[in-house]
Amino acid sequence: MTWKRLVGAAACALAAGVITVGGAAAGSGKTLHLLEVFWPESKNSFVDQNHNSRPDVGDVVLTGSELYSWAGSKRGAHVGSLRVICTSQTTAAAHCQATLMLPAGTLQLAGYLDFAKSGPQTIAVVGGTGTYAGARGTLSAMGIGRSSKSSDTIVLLP
Numbered sequence: 167m168t169w170k171r172l173v174g175a176a177a178c179a180l181a182a183g184v185i186t187v188g189g190a191a192a193g194s195g196k197t198l199h200l201l202e203v204f205w206p207e208s209k210n211s212f213v214d215q216n217h218n219s220r221p222d223v224g225d226v227v228l229t230g231s232e233l234y235s236w237a238g239s240k241r242g243a244h245v246g247s248l249r250v251i252c253t254s255q256t257t258a259a260a261h262c263q264a265t266l267m268l269p270a271g272t273l274q275l276a277g278y279l280d281f282a283k284s285g286p287q288t289i290a291v292v293g294g295t296g297t298y299a300g301a302r303g304t305l306s307a308m309g310i311g312r313s314s315k316s317s318d319t320i321v322l323l324p
Contacts, residue, residue, distance in 0.1 A: 197321050225254040233266065245269065258282040262289070271296020273320070275305055291320060298322075 213226040221227075230249045235242035245268060252262035255278070264275040277289025286308040294301035303322040310317055 197319060221254045221257050221260075223254055223256065227252045227254075227260070233268070252279070264289075268298075271298040273298050273301055291322065 209230065211228040212221075213228075214220075214222075215224045215226075216222060228249075228251050230247060232244060233246040233248060235245050237243075247267050248264060249267070250262055250264040252260035254260045259278065259280045259282070261278050262276070266273040266275065272295045273291055274293040275289050276292050279287050279289065286306045288304050288306045291301050291303040291305055293299075301322055303320060305318060305320045307316045307318045
């Protein structure tokens with residue numbers, strides 16, 4: 167897997183997009199449905215520790231996305247952004263941390279991602295700020311075809 171694909175996979179797997187807003191407070195048991203539109207490659211960074219131009223153990227990817235609400239089956243209003251940092255554990259897997267910055271606060275995410283896996287990736291919601299203070303739950307992300315978008319669902323525990 168090239169580093170460019172790793173960057174895209176990291177962003178997709180840790181994606182968020184937008185909340186079917188009204189916001190869901192921590193402990194609310196709410197589900198948030200998201201659309202993520204990834205940054206162009208020019209805004210991503212790959213720290214190649216051994217300078218071999220491919221992902222290896224210890225390499226780091228920094229990336230982000232803009233988040234939008236769903237308007238039917240199309241992109242709605244801009245509602246926030248996402249910042250991600252992943253450290254490669256193998257050539258096709260990484261431990262990632264992410265912050266979703268939303269109008270009502272932030273959500274913190276963390277987890278292990280296997281980029282060779284097909285289908286949705288799921289990681290933990292491990293906290294937040296503002297309305298999301300103390301949040302716990304999961305985020306499941308699924309790429310949309312070969313586009314630079316993903317459809318994500320966050321489920322916050324009651």
